[in-house]
Amino acid sequence: MTEQGTEVFIDCLQFSNPTRSRFEDLRTGRLTAINQTVAIWEDSRAAIANIGAWDRLFEQHNDLIVKARTVDDILAARATGRTAVVLGFQNGSPFEDDIDLVRTFHDLGVRIVQLTYNVQNHIGSGCFESRDSGISSLFGRSVINEMNEVGMLIDVSHCGERTTLEAIALSERPVAITHANPASFVGDQVDLAMRNKSDHVIDALAERGGVIGLSMYPRMAPDGRACTLSRFAEMVAWTVERVGVEHVGIGSDFCAGHSDETMLWWRTGRWSREPVVQLDPVSFPDWMPTPAQFPALQGGLAGVGFESEEISLIMGGNWLRVFAETFGGSAVHAGAPALAADV
């Protein structure tokens, strides 16, 4: 059995424009699985088109990547030396205001959905809003129940504080922060300080079995563009010290190959004519310029004293556990009566 036969490397947020050379980077980086964003402001129709485009890519590049709906799919991809791609949304926008669309997108293979992207939507509030009344009492709660039932991982990375805390409290299953850092470690001198998460949030997430994916994205990382591998590893150690090694993973936020217009659209959507956050293009640190260098994290983690088993959990084992606890959904999806907890 090769090294890849036992290790689990998962990057729980990537948003690169797909090309064959980037799929090759995933293999070079020995990535078992990634969470690939396929919608950010899209409505249902546009999200379906994006999923359709990815389904073509899965056919064309089936020597490198595999669409994964279950943990079994991920393990099967690993066994054949390919990277499992879990489709995810960074916004509830494809659900529009229609509770039935949760199941529709689950059927299409979407397994990880961030509830809000920076601003208010029907479900809750985003981290750019000045106020956050939490998960909306009608549609928001229904979406969480439905995601629990069908088996979609709830991601709260870009949600506001109250929306994040309420999603954690309301969900029957563990919740993910796929890509953000602890605010109290990083401080407020980075570009996107509002994107990082309070100790209170991280504690609550871990108490309910969730995982936070830490990112070396320079706008959120400690020391910003100057973040070294050892400094990143110190942040991992700080977070593990706080909430336990079972609750920390990696979510790089890699997003290469997009045009200026696309990146402006991410920041502005259609809800404004001016970007709320003015950001110039930024590259990832030289110790992790692309996912091909993902295994370098192992050395960084060893350098701050983590042992082999701990490194395995952080590099992917924790995400695999959360996926297993989530993607199965409840018996409801197979047509059986609702779980007591969901009634």
Next chain:
Amino acid sequence: MTEQGTEVFIDCLQFSNPTRSRFEDLRTGRLTAINQTVAIWEDSRAAIANIGAWDRLFEQHNDLIVKARTVDDILAARATGRTAVVLGFQNGSPFEDDIDLVRTFHDLGVRIVQLTYNVQNHIGSGCFESRDSGISSLFGRSVINEMNEVGMLIDVSHCGERTTLEAIALSERPVAITHANPASFVGDQVDLAMRNKSDHVIDALAERGGVIGLSMYPRMAPDGRACTLSRFAEMVAWTVERVGVEHVGIGSDFCAGHSDETMLWWRTGRWSREPVVQLDPVSFPDWMPTPAQFPALQGGLAGVGFESEEISLIMGGNWLRVFAETFGGSAVHAGAPALAADV
């Protein structure tokens, strides 16, 4: 000059399924203008289809009804013995998350838009939600600015309290409650008590030049199904006493001809599988079964002591004033620089 040549009767909320006989009722009722709802949960495409259907109706029944974009259009309709129909939305849903769609729908003739319908959306919160964080700081404020600029009347009838108060405070132009009643007069024994408005809201609306349209809809009216014309007139008098005769109008909420399925959809949208409010069909009071009886209100108002000039304001003059202060928009819409107030 006929009686209709000088009087102004405006019903600032109707939502009936359009038929020729209902257009004839408008003429029998000598209605100068109505605010006709053409979207409630619709997205942009569905709202465009509804407007298209109405445009066909304007052609087919141009002896009875006229599409009105301006106060001049309303006065021209009156001069030719026809009823002006102002197209309105009861939800910001057709704007989706796209600020440019405000101008698109203005171009299509929509002049009155309620920001939220019962539940949370991108703009703000509805009166069925248990919490309300107000107008969202990014998209919500942009929509209000844009509506002010192009000349759309902001309606807050179904909005939550905080969303209502903030819309009133943020808008440069008067805001409307097209159809609701004072909660402190009606009390909490009616089916839809949460739809009525606090004294604080009504005071704030009037202070900024707005108008509240009072409704005899039995679920919101004083004494519910037992509401008499004189009791309704007492509510008008109570409201006038509180905020002044310039700030009170009529918004009946007439909505005949819809199927059970359609009415269920109004209550449930697509955001839930069960209606939050279970309501059986209800008919309007026998003194006002259809808009054909609209002139009967004059007698009711005279019966509680209103004078002729006051009755004219309540029956439509106040709405015409607010329309004049709103529908013109700012010079921006004609391509000139933004008004100082909008910058």
